[in-house]
Amino acid sequence: MKQFAVPNIYRSELITAIKNKRKSEDKLKKDFTPTLLDFGPLQIYLARHFGFCYGVENAIEIAFRTIEENPGKRIFLLSEMIHNPQVNADLKENGIEFLQDTYGKQLIPFETLKEDDIVLIPAFGTTLEIEALLQRKGIQSEKYNTTCPFVEKVWNRSAQIAGKGYSIVVHGKPKHEETRATFSHASSKTPTVIVNDMDEAVELAGYITGKKTAEEFYTAFKGRYSNGFDITKDLQRFGVVNQTTQLATDTQAIADYLKQVVKAHYNLDDKNIQERFADTRDTLCYATNDNQTAVADLLHTEADIAIVVGGYNSSNTSHLVELCEEKLPTFFISSADKILSSTEIMHCNWRTKQEYLTQSYMPAKKPLRILITSGASCPDAVVEDVIERLAGFFSTEKNVQAFIQDFS
Template sequence: MKQFDVPVFYRSPLISAIKRKRKEKDKLKKDFAPTLLDFGPVQIYLARHFGFCYGVENAIEIAFRTIDENPGKRIYLLSEMIHNPQVNQDLLSRGVRFLQDTHGRQIIPFEELTPNDIVLIPAFGTTLEIEKKLNTIGIHTEKYNTTCPFVEKVWNRSEVIARKEYTIVIHGKPTHEETRATFSHAAFNAPSVVVKNMAQTVELAKYITGEKPAAGFYQEFKGQYSVNFDIAKDLERLGVVNQTTMLASDTQAIADYLKQIMIDKYRLTKETLAERFADTRDTLCYATNDNQTSVTEMLRTPADFAVVVGGYNSSNTSHLVELCEEKLPTYFINNAEKILSRREILHYNFHTKEELLTAGFLPDPTPVKILMTSGASCPDALVEQVIEKITGFFSNTVPTATVAANFLSQ
């Protein structure tokens, strides 16, 4: 896989060495067991896969290279490059400005742009409408488009199934940048509808079976369906794609549920299934799968609590938190500074969208066992800083360099 030129201050010597060693020993990625870092009084189990994914590294490389190659030019980001506050702040500190916030609300009017300006498309991609608006101004985004290749893969797959006259069901968060972009691309080619979760999928299925009157669809799914969506005929052939950062198991469950609905309604067999339902399993992102599978495997290890590091508005990170919360106390933080002391930690509740202060999060008996991972947009350097902060509260801990050497010698 391609190696990217990511700024060194996002790297971690410790974690880079661990990832390199794990990759050498497991080239086919069949071992999802966590990595034990034994500091003595603290034992940290790192997920097998975590941190920057291919799409994020690609976006960061393009963004920083664009800044270096265009001194004096006005450079804009359409919205946040990725959902990590440090990376976005680093870009802002280098003179980049945001045109929109993460919800698509305008910060700087498009009318202020000129053909000489540079606009970076973020890793989530953007809508066809915004692309057209920028092109009309004279800004051509091809060179500065950092859209993740795996997001584009979903768009391409949507186009393929659209040509076969399937309606596209998108599993995603309707207000998320990636889902807005995917919806735009899908809706250009076929009738499209977004479902947030299984609960909404169950309600959508009731319109397929006729259990609910058709007229109710337009209010219940307001803002989540394409223009001229015809409930009477546009749910007769379906294909399911997803926002790549959703829980892969949730997307598969939604696809399986709708497939069974179609089988039951149209009395389909294995041979006739494709007449009504498209196979889209190949749209699930490899990094999302790997990171979520790694967390599931990590959770088999008995521990006192879990720490998940990443941006609070990061969809893929929140799903890792969700998995951990099912098993043990979990602290979602975006940097080491949220660990205020040996006693207190300030962490994010993504369900209520607020930070909480918890006292006594580090138990007294040792060794303290901690599970740790991070989101796909989180620099490894932040994870190492969290490790150093926690181990620093204990006396007689094994130095990080020694822990790294012990691991590499295995």
């Protein structure tokens, strides 16, 4: 896989050594067991896969190269490059300005853009409408487009099945940049609707089978269906694609459920189901799958607490927190600074995005066993900082430098 020129401030000597050793021992990525860092009184188990994915590293490389190659030019980002506060803060410190916030609210009017300005498209991609707006202004964004290849893969697959007469159901968070972009691309080719979760998929099934009236659909899904969408006929043939950072198991469950609904409604079987339902399993992102599978294996480890590191508005990170919370007390933090002491931690509720303080978060036991993972937009350096912060509360038998030697 391609190696990217990511600034060293995001790299970690410890994490790089661990990942390289695990990769050399498991080239086919079949071993999802965690990595143990045994400090004696503290045992940290790291997920097999975590941190920057291909799409994130690609985006960061393009952004910093753009800054380096264009001194004195005005450089803008459509919205956050990725959902990580440190990376976005670093980009701002280097002079990049954000045109919109993560929900599409305008921060700087598009009217102020000039032809010689540079506009970076973030890893989530953007809508066809914004692409057209930039083109009308003479701004060439192709060179500065950091859209993740796996997001583009979803768009391409949507276009393929649209060409065969299928409509599209997008599983995603309606306000998320990536979902808005995927909806824009899909709806330019075929009737498209967004579902947020399984509850909405069940509701959608009611319209497919005629148990619910069309009028109810246009109210319940207002703002989430394409222009001219006809609920009475546009879901007679469709496929399901996803926002790549959603839980892969959730997307597959929604697709499997809707497939069974279609089977029963039209009296189909596995041999002829594709007359009505397109197979889109190949659109699930490999990094999302790997990170989520690694957490599933991590949770087989007997432990006391879990810590998930990443941006609070990161969808893929929130889903890792969701998985961990099913089994253990879990603390979602954005940096090592949130670990205030051995007794106090500031952490985020992934549902409400509110941060709050918890006392006595570490059980008084030895060895204390902590599971750690991070989101796809979280620098490895931040994870190393968290490890060092935790280890600093104990009289440890080893330090980080000793583990670097062990894994090198």
